[in-house]
Amino acid sequence: MKEHEPMEAERHPKAPVPKTRTPGPYPLPPRERRTGLVLIYTGNGKGKTTAALGLLLRAVGRGMQAAMYQFVKTTDVERGEHVGARRLGVEVVSMGAGFTWLSESIEEDRRLARECWARCAEALHSGKYDLVVFDELTYALAYGWLDHDEVFSVLEARPKGTHVVITGRKATEELVEFGDLVSEVQEVKHPYRTRGLGAQPGIEL
Numbered sequence: 001m002k003e004h005e006p007m008e009a010e011r012h013p014k015a016p017v018p019k020t021r022t023p024g025p026y027p028l029p030p031r032e033r034r035t036g037l038v039l040i041y042t043g044n045g046k047g048k049t050t051a052a053l054g055l056l057l058r059a060v061g062r063g064m065q066a067a068m069y070q071f072v073k074t075t076d077v078e079r080g081e082h083v084g085a086r087r088l089g090v091e092v093v094s095m096g097a098g099f100t101w102l103s104e105s106i107e108e109d110r111r112l113a114r115e116c117w118a119r120c121a122e123a124l125h126s127g128k129y130d131l132v133v134f135d136e137l138t139y140a141l142a143y144g145w146l147d148h149d150e151v152f153s154v155l156e157a158r159p160k161g162t163h164v165v166i167t168g169r170k171a172t173e174e175l176v177e178f179g180d181l182v183s184e185v186q187e188v189k190h191p192y193r194t195r196g197l198g199a200q201p202g203i204e205l
């Protein structure tokens with residue numbers, strides 16, 4: 001295959017190209033017959049969480065069960081994606097409440113990260129989801145709050161056919177090595193930097 005050549009859907013290599021766009025042209029095979037991937041979106045540019053939200057949208061369109069677990073510290077205010085996801089029937093769970101992020105005590109950060117990871121592991125192994133996003137999990141690995149082996153063994157033991165999406169800056173070498181699909185978003189220009197422009201509704205929050 002040539003580099004960057006778009007991939008045809010695996011199940012229907014010879015399916016005729018439909019003249020009109022009918023919804024759901026490819027049936028969804030049972031989960032055990034699907035290939036579960038680990039996708040990683042990292043880098044210093046904007047678009048990592050956005051990409052994961054896009055995958056949630058696509059998965060829901062396929063009739064899949066999807067959820068996002070967020071390690072980020074959030075405020076009480078719901079963002080656009082929380083409300084939008086609820087409309088789609090996608091669970092977005094913010095675990096950041098109380099997450100101190102670089103508090104004085106690394107032990108406290110470790111404890112909270114472990115607590116959050118335990119919730120992620122439970123969701124993944126419940127078998128309820130076809131696609132699960134762990135938003136900003138990268139930091140917990142980069143800062144050593146979670147051990148790579150601990151995380152990898154949970155991911156490896158997940159139900160067959162389940163996709164996992166991990167986002168965040170500072171993806172470690174080990175995580176990149178473990179992932180099946182890794183994309184790096186690189187900042188070229190950001191209005192915060194060029195114009196001091198803050199977060200915009202519908203774009204960032």
Ligand code: ATP
Nearest residue numbers: 044045046047048049050051169187190192193204
């Ligand atoms: P998004 O959620 O918009 O896809 P992201 O997940 O790629 O962003 P994060 O590292 O999670 O990026 O950063 C969260 C917020 O920081 C976003 O609202 C984003 O606009 C902002 N941001 C991202 N990159 C930059 C940058 N280079 N300079 C300033 N702000 C940035």
Ligand code: MG
Nearest residue numbers: 048049167168
């Ligand atoms: Mg993000």
